[in-house]
Amino acid sequence: MDILERFLKYVSFETTSIEESETRPSNPLELNLLNYLKDELVSLGVNAFIKDGFVYAKIKSDSNRKDSIFLMAHVDTSPDASGKDIKPRIVHYTGDDIELSKGKILSKDMFPNLANHLDHDLVITDGSTLLGADDKAGVAIIMDTVEKMLIRGNYPNMIICFSPDEEIGRGADCFDIDWCLDGENRIYAYTIDGGDYRGFSYENFNASSAKVIINGISVHPGSAKNKMINSLEVIQEFHSLLPLSRPENTENKEGFIHLTKMSGQVEKSEAHYILRSFDKNKLSYFKNEFCRVRDLINKKYNMDLCNVIITDSYDNMKEVIDKYPYSVNLVHEVYKEMNIPCIDEPIRGGTDGARLSFMGLPCPNLGDGGENFHGVYEYLDIYQMRKMSEIITRMMDKIK
Secondary structure: OOHHHHHHHHOOOOOEOOOOOOOOOOOOOHHHHHHHHHHHHHHOOOOEEEEOOEEEEEEOOOOOOOOEEEEEEEOOEOOOOOOOOOOOEEEEOOOOOEEEEOOEEEOOOOOHHHHHHOOOEEEEOOOOOOOOHHHHHHHHHHHHHHHHHHHHOOOOEEEEEEEOOHHHOOOOOOOOHHHHOOOOOOEEEEEEOOOOOOEEEOOEOEEEEEEEEEEOEOOOHHHOOOOOEOHHHHHHHHHHOOOOOOHHHOOOOOOEEEEEEEEEOOOEEEEEEEEEEOOHHHHHHHHHHHHHHHHHHHHHHOOOOEEEEEEEEEOOOHHHHOOOOHHHHHHHHHHHHOOOOOEEOOEOOOOHHHHHHHHOOOOOEEOOOEEOOOOOOOEEEHHHHHHHHHHHHHHHHHOO
């Protein structure tokens, strides 16, 4: 099956992850694609199985090589936009704006990265859903590479994993690291997850989340003077006292505090935040600011009406990868040989690879040719997707 045909098949599966769900996977619909991928691997003669929402497979080298390559991609799509009934369309990009649907324009002015895809064929949406290149392009690249290597022969040990729920931060939950780390030989591990195929990432945000709870006092507004404490007003006051580091005003290695959700009534309100920084000390500063503002609010109202719950999410994988740089060195070597610019760029987000790195599997990230993820303006460069399959094949050829 051709890599493009694979991709178009995979995006036909609805796999939106659900943050509020407590099941594994968070959306049972993810299992439809996971089972399809397991069966596809089995049809290629690979011993594959599903455990805790993951597809696992190991393929033994046919050329007595000792080291392995580990490849991972996630099947779920972001809940930020609909992933149901995706209707992909292929266009040849000539440099002009692309009309997705009435009122929805993929504009070269709004999205200047389109210039990198001139004269390439793109898969686009119909303006009503996301596309799912994040990360079904990564899934297609891995499956395409596996099939080609099995047909060609002379391949290293391969460890394949397809995961659920990466988009809601649970992509490495329940991952069987002991199954993966079988033996003492070297494993070159990579996630294939989004972005320009020249982009290579082995650094990501340190991440935490914060939940702010305000318990107010509800009194009839007609007799509320000196009695009512409106939690909705207080939670806005809390937000105004936080540092002005917002994602819409930051770039490169600047961290941020991002308000993701707010709800409530007069008596009780909640606000949910994510905190991000490449610098652990700056992340600690953000967390301390939440506690400082909490104390200010409680002192002002002379009662414990504000509570803050902070949870650490993941750390910067560079901390691990710098100690074990062989996966990075292999990519740099292959890109140089193929005369492809390798752009080392930090991820202003996180990947499953960050979690895996701290489990003992240093795991940087390779791009898959997609852009504008999590919304209707998402698109995929078919040339770049194909090229990444070639790059991984060349990487496999160099593994001993």
